[in-house]
Amino acid sequence: MLSKEDNELVSRVGPGTPMGNLFRQYWVPALLSSEVPATDSDPLRVLLLGERLIAFRDTNGAVGLIQNHCPHRGASLFFGRNEESGLRCVYHGWKFATDGTYVDMPNEPAESDFKSKVKAVAYPTQERGGIVWAYLGPRATPPPLPDLEANMLPDGEWQANATMRECNWLQGLEGDIDTSHLGFLHFRARDPGQTAANTFDYYTVKERAPRYKAIDTDYGAMYGAYRPAHENLNYWRIAQFLFPCYVMIPTYVLGLQVLARAWVPMDDEHMMFFGMSARSRRAAPNPARGGTLPTRTGMEKLPNSTDWYGRFRLVADARNDYLIDREWQRSRGDYTGIAGVPTQDQAITESMGPLLDRSIEHLGTSDVMVIRVRRRLMQAARALAEDGVTPPGVDHPEVYRVRSGGCFLPDGADWLEATAELRKAFIEHPELDPAMSGGQA
């Protein structure tokens, strides 16, 4: 549990809050490049860290991220004309470049120097791996982007996607570092006979109460969850938390899995999940796994609308109880009766409410990583607020060069030593057999 004060501290990210200031030390994923698909394409409403912003791609291809309210008299720049290297407010024609400077003020006399005196709030952006990154922080020269392998792959080898979730960002993130829910929320209706023998899936279902190790790292925190496997081996799931809001989950093979999952706050009660990964090189799913509803993946999305909350919404949501199929749930066809692993996660974290009061919790052994990550975040936010300490990773992009995944280790092996090479990013491991995962998604 957390005290109400600590819960507020760790959850809220608006301008001026301790956690909001912490986020503003880093570059954060703001939108997909595909949301501003072409030069001079439509402006886009983007809600980020509690700030209402307008994204636009100018005539030269640069992406601007500018304050919603025109600095002249507050009209929304969403209605602006994206034309000739700038966004023009349609109320009185003031025009802004992507960096917020005025390129035209047609209702001011030509001799006026007003133009050089005022500037719109506009945040620096960079594009990489299908993501438009934004820096909302105080430095005149922003720090480097984090070396997240999944976002640094050559064109044609990466994939990036986004899904909005209607709850606080930390609720979403905590679901990703809570390894024991896999055997329940997602796999509870299965028995080992429905999985390929001696795979990760098999042992996940066979032993649903793993033991844990968790440590602090220079980029955040890492856990290893282990349970018995065959021939004196243990099945280890090793996952990463990286400041301020990334998780690398351990569903696939350590050494082969290349992904990063970003839980980016839109405001305190909405977040945008960004998934970044290598295009799948996985073994084909095992048909014996079963367990998902036959007719839908659960990941179908509504068409995006231009609303602040209109981007990347699932069809299955709280308003339709995530299209739960009670008969399917009752018949043990699927534990939840909700189609799709990500939708099951979405349903359950949203069901906690838009911003969970964590003073009601009773945390157990399986929550060690959740506890550790909260502590890391709160310590870093306080150190920044009280002593001006730059939080982990901001000036050290290289610390992000890590991987997550599963592996088999001999009983009694030192898990850190035994996995040191496998946890390094940007290394090929042709010797590893992808089939050992059993096909976990």
Ligand code: FES
């Ligand atoms: S309000 Fe934008 S130009 Fe006047």
Ligand SMILES: [Fe+2]
């Ligand atoms: Fe999950």
